[in-house]
Amino acid sequence: MLSFHVEKSLAQQGSRTSSPSSSTTCLHRHAQPLSRRANSRRRLHTLRAQKQERSEAVLDLDAPSTSTPHHMAKAQEVYRTADAGIPQATSSTSNSLAELAASNPAGLATAAAALGLTTFGLVKLFNKGSRSYSNNVGQEYDAWTEEGILEYYWGEHIHLGVYSEAERAAGYTKKDFKQAKYDFIDEMLRFSGAPPNPQSILDVGCGFGGTSRHLAKKFPGAQVKGITLSPKQVERGTELAKEQGVPNASFQVMDALAMSIPDNSYDVVWACESGEHMPDKKKYVEEMVRVLKPGGTLVIACWCQREETPDKPFTDREREELQFLYDEWAHPYFISIQEFERLMKGTGKMEGIVGEDWTPQTLPSWLHSIWVGVVDPWIVISKGPRIWYKTIREIVTLVRMHKAFESGLMEYGLIRGAKLPDGSMTWSQQEAQKEPVAASQ
Numbered sequence: 001m002l003s004f005h006v007e008k009s010l011a012q013q014g015s016r017t018s019s020p021s022s023s024t025t026c027l028h029r030h031a032q033p034l035s036r037r038a039n040s041r042r043r044l045h046t047l048r049a050q051k052q053e054r055s056e057a058v059l060d061l062d063a064p065s066t067s068t069p070h071h072m073a074k075a076q077e078v079y080r081t082a083d084a085g086i087p088q089a090t091s092s093t094s095n096s097l098a099e100l101a102a103s104n105p106a107g108l109a110t111a112a113a114a115l116g117l118t119t120f121g122l123v124k125l126f127n128k129g130s131r132s133y134s135n136n137v138g139q140e141y142d143a144w145t146e147e148g149i150l151e152y153y154w155g156e157h158i159h160l161g162v163y164s165e166a167e168r169a170a171g172y173t174k175k176d177f178k179q180a181k182y183d184f185i186d187e188m189l190r191f192s193g194a195p196p197n198p199q200s201i202l203d204v205g206c207g208f209g210g211t212s213r214h215l216a217k218k219f220p221g222a223q224v225k226g227i228t229l230s231p232k233q234v235e236r237g238t239e240l241a242k243e244q245g246v247p248n249a250s251f252q253v254m255d256a257l258a259m260s261i262p263d264n265s266y267d268v269v270w271a272c273e274s275g276e277h278m279p280d281k282k283k284y285v286e287e288m289v290r291v292l293k294p295g296g297t298l299v300i301a302c303w304c305q306r307e308e309t310p311d312k313p314f315t316d317r318e319r320e321e322l323q324f325l326y327d328e329w330a331h332p333y334f335i336s337i338q339e340f341e342r343l344m345k346g347t348g349k350m351e352g353i354v355g356e357d358w359t360p361q362t363l364p365s366w367l368h369s370i371w372v373g374v375v376d377p378w379i380v381i382s383k384g385p386r387i388w389y390k391t392i393r394e395i396v397t398l399v400r401m402h403k404a405f406e407s408g409l410m411e412y413g414l415i416r417g418a419k420l421p422d423g424s425m426t427w428s429q430q431e432a433q434k435e436p437v438a439a440s441q
Contacts, residue, residue, distance in 0.1 A: 156210030205274020209237025366402035
């Protein structure tokens with residue numbers, strides 16, 4: 001999937017060798033008239049066979065792979081449906097790139113140059129930012145859900161994965177991209193310090209419901225509810241729960257800033273990469289604390305900007321970069337890990353508040369998400385020019401996100417806390433009691 005400007009970065013990150021020309025040439029061939037698509041289809045099968053022989057750790061489109069533990073049947077169906085409209089190759093068709101180059105080398109070179117210039121122009125355009133912020137994240141996720149591409153590549157989890165120090169040293173492409181996301185859930189659960197047998201879990205901003213189902217399987221005695229602004233995600237999450245036999249996971253369209261849930265309802269409130277989209281972070285935290293039971297656990301994973309201080313204010317360049325990241329994926333603004341801690345403390349109902357920066361463990365996810373498309377671009381190719389255009393735009397944003405986290409402008413924050421039991425002193429009261437003691441020493 002368009003390796004144009006990421007090959008150098010991928011190579012520096014220790015990824016496997018790929019052929020930049022193969023991806024872009026295949027994209028060019030699909031853009032030709034329908035009669036030429038037969039060539040692309042036959043070459044597609046040839047490349048698939050070569051990929052299988054090399055035992056690449058990528059998704060097999062035709063059957064569940066033992067190297068991919070969480071195969072997405074729905075995404076396969078989406079691919080096959082789109083794929084069905086492409087005519088099959090015949091034995092009389094000239095089908096190799098070498099034959100095409102030999103028969104019309106000048107035409108091939110001209111087309112490749114045109115594609116390169118077009119791609120370069122689009123990258124320049126998208127790097128300037130072309131989507132001003134609008135509070136429409138539910139609609140965005142509806143569209144991504146219907147297209148099927150996000151689920152195909154990212155699986156059931158629309159969040160970053162985690163990579164151990166050893167996995168990063170070995171090269172992130174050696175790890176299954178989707179498995180990294182399951183590992184992240186388990187690591188986030190460990191970090192949360194949640195009780196071993198929760199009876200109720202709320203997943204705030206649940207996406208397709210992958211985390212909700214994973215937690216429901218891990219805790220079969222718990223009722224797990226996922227909420228999202230996207231009706232399509234609720235529909236897909238419910239469908240997958242039925243397919244996987246997870247009756248204790250349910251999904252509902254609900255605004256996280258105005259939850260129709262009684263106070264003190266859940267043992268665990270879980271929020272993974274939903275805070276980025278919230279236009280009121282204070283209300284977001286307060287609502288989650290409100291529905292959390294006394295003694296319960298709140299855990300948040302969120303893309304955060306670094307803490308701005310008088311000694312280290314944001315530069316004009318950093319503000320420009322942040323504005324780009326705000327606009328491109330329906331982000332009103334980011335806050336720092338420290339600000340999330342302050343918001344939790346400010347409720348006066350939380351204790352044991354801890355924030356950590358998990359940027360090193362999650363950083364490989366950005367380029368890894370591009371890599372899985374580079375080695376397996378066919379679902380994007382089959383969708384046509386509108387999706388190609390959109391894909392280039394998303395790749396540009398992924399690269400910009402990677403650079404922002406790598407440079408320290410952005411940080412991947414995990415924040416946890418426990419709600420004080422009924423009758424206990426609030427955090428503010430506890431702090432007030434400590435002050436006289438400290439003053440007397």
